[in-house]
Amino acid sequence: MPETESDRGQWERLTHSISAKLISLLLLVMLGIFGLLGYLNIRLHRQHLEAATLASAERVSDVIKRSTSYYMLRNNREGLYHAIATMADEPGMVRVRIFDREGNISYSSDPSEVGHAVDKSAEACYGCHAQSQSLEHLNRPDRFRIYRDASGQRILGVITPIENQPSCSNAVCHAHPVSQKILGVLDTNLSLAKTDAQLAQSSWRMLAYTMFALLDISLLTWLFVWRLVGQPLKHLKDGTSELAGGNLGYQLEVDSTDEAGELASSFNRMSLQLRAANEEIVAWAKTLEDRVDQKTRELKRAHEHVLHVEKMATIGKMAAVVAHEINNPLSGILTYAKLLKKWIQRGEAETSKKNDAEQCLDLIADESRRCGDLVKNLLTFSHTSPMNVQTTDLNTVVDRSVRLVAHQLELNGVELHLDLPSNLPAIQCDPGQIEQVLLALIMNAIDAMPRGGNLWVSTRMGEESDELAIEVRDDGSGIPPEILPHIFEPFLTTKETGKSVGLGLAVSQNIIEGHRGRVDVHSEVGKGTTFTVTLPVEGGEVPLVASGVEAGKLKSR
Numbered sequence: 001m002p003e004t005e006s007d008r009g010q011w012e013r014l015t016h017s018i019s020a021k022l023i024s025l026l027l028l029v030m031l032g033i034f035g036l037l038g039y040l041n042i043r044l045h046r047q048h049l050e051a052a053t054l055a056s057a058e059r060v061s062d063v064i065k066r067s068t069s070y071y072m073l074r075n076n077r078e079g080l081y082h083a084i085a086t087m088a089d090e091p092g093m094v095r096v097r098i099f100d101r102e103g104n105i106s107y108s109s110d111p112s113e114v115g116h117a118v119d120k121s122a123e124a125c126y127g128c129h130a131q132s133q134s135l136e137h138l139n140r141p142d143r144f145r146i147y148r149d150a151s152g153q154r155i156l157g158v159i160t161p162i163e164n165q166p167s168c169s170n171a172v173c174h175a176h177p178v179s180q181k182i183l184g185v186l187d188t189n190l191s192l193a194k195t196d197a198q199l200a201q202s203s204w205r206m207l208a209y210t211m212f213a214l215l216d217i218s219l220l221t222w223l224f225v226w227r228l229v230g231q232p233l234k235h236l237k238d239g240t241s242e243l244a245g246g247n248l249g250y251q252l253e254v255d256s257t258d259e260a261g262e263l264a265s266s267f268n269r270m271s272l273q274l275r276a277a278n279e280e281i282v283a284w285a286k287t288l289e290d291r292v293d294q295k296t297r298e299l300k301r302a303h304e305h306v307l308h309v310e311k312m313a314t315i316g317k318m319a320a321v322v323a324h325e326i327n328n329p330l331s332g333i334l335t336y337a338k339l340l341k342k343w344i345q346r347g348e349a350e351t352s353k354k355n356d357a358e359q360c361l362d363l364i365a366d367e368s369r370r371c372g373d374l375v376k377n378l379l380t381f382s383h384t385s386p387m388n389v390q391t392t393d394l395n396t397v398v399d400r401s402v403r404l405v406a407h408q409l410e411l412n413g414v415e416l417h418l419d420l421p422s423n424l425p426a427i428q429c430d431p432g433q434i435e436q437v438l439l440a441l442i443m444n445a446i447d448a449m450p451r452g453g454n455l456w457v458s459t460r461m462g463e464e465s466d467e468l469a470i471e472v473r474d475d476g477s478g479i480p481p482e483i484l485p486h487i488f489e490p491f492l493t494t495k496e497t498g499k500s501v502g503l504g505l506a507v508s509q510n511i512i513e514g515h516r517g518r519v520d521v522h523s524e525v526g527k528g529t530t531f532t533v534t535l536p537v538e539g540g541e542v543p544l545v546a547s548g549v550e551a552g553k554l555k556s557r
Contacts, residue, residue, distance in 0.1 A: 022229060057188065061188040064084075064160075065186050097113060097186075145157045153193055157189050158190070162183045233260075248275035248278050340360055387514065392426060392429050395420040398438060399418075402418065418458070425537055448476030457470075474529055475528040487521065
């Protein structure tokens with residue numbers, strides 16, 4: 001069955017938990033300690049068992065020595081052989097033999113060895129001879145040796161020196177000199193197979209007991225750690241998850257007075273404090289929201305009041321400008337009307353003053369027309385008319401606008417330069433209003449070149465791929481820097497008094513903004529001025545109304 005994502009996540013959480021790490025650490029420590037203790041116990045048990053085996057072997061060798069001494073004193077070879085053979089047949093005995101001082105085997109439980117010399121460098125003689133010299137007295141550890149026979153079985157050899165006792169040196173049968181301390185060596189060989197089996201059995205039993213104790217202590221340790229560490233941490237983790245999920249004020253069950261209980265109590269206090277702080281923040285937020293609403297209403301009323309004041313100020317400014325513009329022609333009209341009245345009362349109107357009277361009447365008519373144009377343009381500036389949005393070729397609009405002012409260009413000595421690429425896309429606009437803007441810009445350029453000059457009109461793609469641009473550039477007098485930021489304000493003009501009321505550029509800007517476009521201007525005094533009109537290709541969002549005036553009647557610089 002394949003491992004699922006949830007199983008892997010649960011396993012990762014288990015392996016990364018503090019409880020798992022603590023339990024693993026304790027298990028490793030206990031494994032090392034119990035392993036060392038088990039090894040030391042088995043080693044100590046082996047040493048005790050080997051010591052007991054050596055003591056038993058020494059007693060056996062001593063018994064054999066004492067049993068054979070009787071026969072050797074009486075030179076009873078048959079009895080000696082019988083005693084040695086009888087003892088060699090005992091369970092665990094491998095062989096028994098007697099060496100003389102020269103290393104010849106005098107007696108052996110294996111008759112085939114009798115009369116043969118023993119190799120002193122062999123395993124049977126290494127304890128008695130060091131550097132080819134016989135030892136008078138052997139230390140107890142040097143009398144024992146453990147080796148393996150041809151079948152691999154461990155054999156314990158016990159060497160027991162046969163001293164020259166007075167009963168032996170004084171015996172009639174085979175007297176030995178008193179100066180001879182050692183007559184021979186009794187070599188007893190015992191099998192350690194049973195001892196090894198017991199040792200292996202006890203070692204396995206000791207290992208089993210150790211493993212059982214390790215498992216029991218590991219289980220108790222796991223229960224202890226899980227109860228005192230794992231569960232409190234899990235409850236604390238669940239509590240933090242509840243807090244993270246928005247359950248402020250969540251409380252943990254405190255069932256102990258140790259560090260875990262103190263931590264749970266601290267968590268409970270923190271949770272309550274968080275809930276209280278959150279409630280306070282919510283209350284403050286509600287209060288702040290109410291205050292914001294209140295201040296918003298106050299600001300809205302203040303904004304409406306400011307707009308009203310600005311409207312009144314604009315109306316007042318407009319009224320002052322209009323009054324100033326109309327006052328001059330009205331003053332002239334009044335003056336010439338009074339002069340004509342005086343001439344009529346004197347009877348001079350039909351005689352010498354006839355020509356002067358006609359000139360006065362012409363001036364009155366011109367000033368009256370000027371007042372009418374001023375009022376008419378003012379009404380047109382504030383009037384909104386519907387837009388006739390349609391798919392339009394911008395080059396066609398430019399060409400038609402230029403044709404309308406061709407005669408004016410010729411009279412003023414202005415040379416026209418056109419740059420109208422044929423690969424421009426059509427745009428959505430009101431061609432009549434765009435033509436009105438172009439006429440206003442071209443007429444402004446002509447007025448800026450009273451002594452003639454050059455006029456460049458071009459179309460091109462805008463900075464963005466969905467825009468077209470119209471550029472109108474002249475090399476006229478330019479616009480002073482202090483006036484340039486205010487050229488789109490109503491009633492601002494740089495022309496001679498009486499030639500303009502300063503509404504052309506303001507109306508043009510309204511038209512372009514109504515088409516979601518923009519007008520940019522760059523000018524240097526003495527070098528000329530450049531107006532750039534940028535229009536979007538798609539006009540789906542163009543409003544249905546925009547400011548409009550009659551073409552050719554709005555001129556401003």
